[in-house]
Amino acid sequence: MAQLENLLQVLQSPQLLGPTNPELSALTMDSRQAGPGVGFFAIRGTLRDGHDFIASAVEQGVSAVFCEELPQNTPAHVTFVQVPNAAEAMGHVAAEFYGNPSKKLKLVGVTGTNGKTTCVTLLHKLYRDLGYNAGLLSTVQNQINETVIPASHTTPDAITLQGLLAQMVKAGCTHAFMEVSSHALVQHRVTGVQFTGAVFTNISHDHLDYHGTFDEYIKAKKLFFDHLGKKAFALVNSDDKRAMVMLQNTKAAKYTYALRKEADFKARLLDNSIQGLQLELEGQEVWFRLIGTFNAYNLLAVYGAATLLGEDKQEVLASLSSLTSAAGRFDYVVSAGQITGIVDYAHTPDALENVLQTIQQIRRPDQKVITIVGCGGNRDATKRPVMADIAAKMSDRVILTSDNPRDEDPQEILNQMQAGVKATDLKKALSVIDRREAIKTAVLLAEADDIILVAGKGHETYQEVKGVRAPFDDKQVLQESFALLQK
Ligand SMILES: CC(=O)N[C@H]1[C@@H](OP(=O)(O)OP(=O)(O)OC[C@H]2O[C@@H](n3ccc(=O)[nH]c3=O)[C@H](O)[C@@H]2O)O[C@H](CO)[C@@H](O)[C@@H]1O[C@H](C)C(=O)N[C@@H](C)C(=O)N[C@H](CCC(=O)O)C(=O)O
Ligand SMILES: Nc1ncnc2c1ncn2[C@@H]1O[C@H](COP(=O)(O)OP(=O)(O)OP(=O)(O)O)[C@@H](O)[C@H]1O
Ligand SMILES: N[C@H](CCC[C@H](N)C(=O)O)C(=O)O
Numbered sequence: 001m002a003q004l005e006n007l008l009q010v011l012q013s014p015q016l017l018g019p020t021n022p023e024l025s026a027l028t029m030d031s032r033q034a035g036p037g038v039g040f041f042a043i044r045g046t047l048r049d050g051h052d053f054i055a056s057a058v059e060q061g062v063s064a065v066f067c068e069e070l071p072q073n074t075p076a077h078v079t080f081v082q083v084p085n086a087a088e089a090m091g092h093v094a095a096e097f098y099g100n101p102s103k104k105l106k107l108v109g110v111t112g113t114n115g116k117t118t119c120v121t122l123l124h125k126l127y128r129d130l131g132y133n134a135g136l137l138s139t140v141q142n143q144i145n146e147t148v149i150p151a152s153h154t155t156p157d158a159i160t161l162q163g164l165l166a167q168m169v170k171a172g173c174t175h176a177f178m179e180v181s182s183h184a185l186v187q188h189r190v191t192g193v194q195f196t197g198a199v200f201t202n203i204s205h206d207h208l209d210y211h212g213t214f215d216e217y218i219k220a221k222k223l224f225f226d227h228l229g230k231k232a233f234a235l236v237n238s239d240d241k242r243a244m245v246m247l248q249n250t251k252a253a254k255y256t257y258a259l260r261k262e263a264d265f266k267a268r269l270l271d272n273s274i275q276g277l278q279l280e281l282e283g284q285e286v287w288f289r290l291i292g293t294f295n296a297y298n299l300l301a302v303y304g305a306a307t308l309l310g311e312d313k314q315e316v317l318a319s320l321s322s323l324t325s326a327a328g329r330f331d332y333v334v335s336a337g338q339i340t341g342i343v344d345y346a347h348t349p350d351a352l353e354n355v356l357q358t359i360q361q362i363r364r365p366d367q368k369v370i371t372i373v374g375c376g377g378n379r380d381a382t383k384r385p386v387m388a389d390i391a392a393k394m395s396d397r398v399i400l401t402s403d404n405p406r407d408e409d410p411q412e413i414l415n416q417m418q419a420g421v422k423a424t425d426l427k428k429a430l431s432v433i434d435r436r437e438a439i440k441t442a443v444l445l446a447e448a449d450d451i452i453l454v455a456g457k458g459h460e461t462y463q464e465v466k467g468v469r470a471p472f473d474d475k476q477v478l479q480e481s482f483a484l485l486q487k
């Protein structure tokens, strides 16, 4: 419950029409959730314009409408608040409505193309292990201590986000760790959130469908650092060539981590095997259970963030060295016939290349690598040929298949992927549209000691086709295929 007048204090000169101070019991950006006592935000979206639903929201009895343009019909019993940017206003108003929970937490946000889920999950596990009450907002799931709340987005919309942060505060959390996606930054989902720290992992090809160009994508990520306060810290991976751009206009205290360049948090890779990673970190040799060079970066980011939050370095390292990764990130099963199946969420060219490089580094020369990969529908189409090329180039066999075709024709996505496979690699490539059949085919082709990589879906437990999510779990299907074919 909140009085409108109190909420409006966070907005600069809003234009008001109608009752000046109604009481609001809830906020929404979706007319389908409107009702008496609710404040409705008309947001201009990618598909539709929330302004077209103001009449419907009013019909359902909302008390206030926040909009950029007044509708023709403005009934006298409803308050209309006109603002220059409704999504931005929603961020500020939602924060105020929920009592500014981020100001009561030590909150660290992680942005970057790859590694966000891994870093925030490790931070959450670390802080739980160190004895703190802590919250998590991630692609895989949200968590308040050990209570799991399903996640629909990598970063929730501003109202859901502030509501979750408020629940964390109520549960006694002192810390929270969240992913900050580029979509969220552009759509003001984190406007009104006060961050204690921000981490930049890396930036590479993804989401060009949404941002248009790589430059716009970089600008979106940079917004995160531009809006930090001067008491916050900004921690960036200085081995990534865009790291300094992120820091260019930030008021926050600047820190770096790196494996190659000089940095505030620096490590050297000593060993990288299927058993884990050995790093020299600030003069100490430490062993970790995570696999792959890219995870050395994630571990360094987590170590740096925890240090900047004031934790004891030795305690952090002791805990970190026992932690395992987030679900569906380099998750592996070994069959009775000694075939290794790896499930990994690599769904960008860079991630796929990294994960295949890791497999190259840890395999013996006689072990064949069979990769199964698809690309999502209604998502960046330009990464399709690139990912297929990488998979074919870096594997002995590749099976192109479907990964959430959504509203697109799965065959058309496969055609676009196939077009990227070089002529010299064509003999290695197969297309099997049905993902279950694709996995089964890989198991049929594999011999003892071979490695099957199933990329792209990681923790996901569904295959989304035309708005319907049918149950599908890569790891489970892999295990079923092993059992069925007794391999
Ligand atoms: C492209 C994109 O980001 N879309 C997000 C956006 O929806 P939209 O702009 O398409 O909304 P819209 O359908 O055009 O509708 C505009 C407005 O009208 C309202 N509306 C609509 C219909 C109606 O009857 N009544 C009504 O009031 C809608 O509630 C909305 O406020 O705003 C919605 C509310 O926040 C999001 O749910 C939706 O996420 C869609 C489902 C999505 O798939 N997003 C993905 C791409 C995404 O956000 N991914 C990132 C992670 C990417 C990564 O991993 O790097 C994420 O943070 O999850
Ligand atoms: N630091 C990293 N650098 C490059 N690739 C990475 C890194 N960390 C993880 N990966 C690869 O990217 C995949 C996705 O990792 P993760 O889920 O942590 O990223 P994310 O940024 O949360 O992705 P999303 O954008 O979907 O939320 C992993 O399965 C792995 O293959
Ligand atoms: N957060 C990413 C996940 C992609 C995962 C892949 N399985 C797909 O569906 O494309 C997105 O929404 O673009």
Ligand SMILES: [Mg+2]
Pocket (backbone or CB within 6 Å): 116, 117, 118, 138, 139, 140, 154, 179
């Ligand atoms: Mg994620």
